[in-house]
Amino acid sequence: AVREMEKRLLSPDFTPSKHEIVRVAESLARRVMDFFPGDTGILSIFLLNYVKLKPLEAIFLSSNEPHAYLSGDIVEITACSDNVVRAGCTPKFRDKSTLLNMLTYTTGFPAGFMKGDTISHNEVEGASITHKLYQPPIPEFQIDLFIINKTSSSSSTFTLPSIDAGSLWLILEGEGKIQSSPSSPPSSSSVIQNGNCSSSSSPSSLEIEKGAAFFLPSGEGLVVNTECAGRLLLCRTTESAKS
Structure with a gap:
């Protein structure tokens, strides 16, 4: 079936669907065929929802739901999971029996779209900071996004409050400097950039990009300083406040 589909879609006489x-699924299938020719996973393109996320949008997927990442930065x-079961379009092992037993076979358009709830928005001269929360209906994690917009190149400093849980941070856009909150004792910290890890006994010396x-x-709270005009996006993930 896959070979017949490839033959039809790649034919010089192929006419896209009306x-x-x-038509979108056919275009995606033709693109994926270049990377995984003859792979049965290509058939899933005609069964799954095709979703486009705009910047700052998110989607929550429940466990045991098939999904595939196509392009862009996310x-x-x-x-926590004890297993990853692959369905197709991969050179790695595919456990077919486990896959068939674990899927929910739920149909319909996904309902887990999130644009983030605005928790706070503050403005100072030449800059603003917005805190958005993405909280899925599970206790394991949540995402906080801090959006700093600057219209000038003057120095601006923002203090992000501490939480009662360890957190992992990722810089999505922009550059600046970070240090621990003055109300918290400095601790040993490290920043991973371009695959390299730099450490400091005091976070005040750490630059981010x-x-x-x-x-x-x-x-520990976080103090962020930026001197560049433009936008700085900081993403924080930690256990859900609902847990």
Whole structure:
């Protein structure tokens, strides 16, 4: 069936469907065929929902639901799991019997879209900071997004409050400097940037840029300083406040 589909879709005489949803699936299938020719997973393109996320949008997927990442940059947070079962479009092992037994076979359009709840928005001269919360209906994790917008190149400092849990941070856009909150004792911290890890006994000396990641212990707040005009996006993930 896959070979016949490939033959039809890749034929010089191929005519796209008149129905937009089918036409999009056909285009995706042709693209995936270049990477995984003859893979039965290509058939799933015609069964799964095709979803486009805009910047700052998110989607929650329950466990045991098949999904595939196609393109673009995303932050993916997963709950603890003892297994990853692959369905197709991969050279790795596929456990077919486990896959068939674990799937929910739920149909319909996904209901887990999130644009984030605005928790706070504060403005100072030449800058603003917005705190958005993405809280899925599970206790394992939540995502906090801090959006700093600056219209000038003057120095601006923002203090992000501490929480009673360790947290992992990722810089999605922009650059600046970080240090622990003055109300919290400095601790040993490290920042991962471009695959390299730099450490400091005091976080006050740590510089951050897009792609940097660091861990902040429980009870420590964060002071962020930026001197560049533009936007700085900081993503924090930790256990859900509902847990």
